[in-house]
Amino acid sequence: MLTMKKFDPNAAAPQEAGIFGLPFSVEEAKLVLLPVPWEATTSYGGGTSKGPEAILQASKQVDLFDIDMGNFFEAGIAMIDISQEVQQWNRLAQEQAQLVIEAGGDANDPALRPAIDKVNAYSAKVNDYVYTETKRLLSQGKLAGLVGGDHSTPFGAIQAFLEKYPQMGILHIDAHADLREAFEGFEYSHASIMHNVITKTPLKKLVQVGIRDFCEEEFNFIRHHSGRITTFFDATLAEEKMNGNQWAIICDDIIQHLPKEVYVSFDIDGLDPRFCPHTGTPVPGGLEFREVLYLLKKIVKSGRSIIGFDLNEVSLGEVDPANVTDPSGEWDANVGARLLYKLCGWTLTSAI
DSSP states (O other), X not given: OOOGGGOOTTSOOOTTOOGGGOOOOTTTOSEEEEEEOOOTTOOSSOOGGGHHHHHHHHHTTSOOOBTTTBSGGGGOEEEOOOOHHHHHHHHHHHHHHHHHHHTXXXXXXXXXXXXXXXXXXXXXXXXXXXXXXXXXXXXXXXXXXXXXXXXXXXXXHHHHHHHHOTTOEEEEEOSXXXXXXXXXXXXXXXXXXXXXXXXXXXXXXXXXXXXXXXXXXXXHHHHHTTTXXXXXXXXXXXXXXXXXXXXXXXXXXXXXXSOSEEEEEEEGGGXXXXXXXXXXXXXXXXXXXXXXXXXXXXXXXXXXXXXEEEEEOOOOOOOOTTOTTSTTOHHHHHHHHHHHHHHHHHXXXXXX
């Protein structure tokens, strides 16, 4: 069995190694990742339920030394085994969800109600699983991060974090506002995660960055909850940069709205889609990879702590033999793994 004493961080990752090629068990690791292979309510591009496994494999190509944070991995990072039970729930829920989606997604159609109810019941099971696992990790003194799956997956984790950190705020990086109410009848839709957080938890502050695809109902929801939600729309950010404002100054503006303890909820489509072309609902525009890393760094350098995070919507997409440059979407997993490593690093650095 590989141990830290035998581990060479400068060598290629051993086949038997865990996330990022590291030798830590869940018991040994300071930071533990919870994979959630779930995407039942996605209605456009699919494949995000395979995101955790894709990121796990791609992570072994990441060089461990970090110019900002050094060898932070020595604190220990591990990933829990992917739950076969959650995978089964996902398969069963997807079958029911497809009936609804293919029929037009009319939540008021009585004929679709049984299928919608089944999807909602499976979604509740996933929420309970994620909540229980996250609470267990936090009670053991672990740092925790979630790897989705679609963006509905972290609801239970956010509930557990709020119990331990009632004053925390959420930094939400996304192309979408995710403030729709029970989209297509699915109470825990990936398009409803932040609506559920605002209406079903005591979260005091949600700061959204990069939002560029939203409906009027969501825009009005933001205005109605202006005391709890601050949204930095992508169009506004782009205009500020075009007018010569430095990203460093823009980051300071974002950070001032965040409390001392910050939970990061990251949908990878918050990035420019050239970094995640196979994600389920890519949208033109978005943040640069380096802009995101700089924002995370500035949060920690401001004296705030990143207490936990989720990373969602990494997908390999559909295999296209004609796409010889990227036939399987491995680029998305590569970017996801490197983003995940930085999230782990700044979370561990915050805790030191």
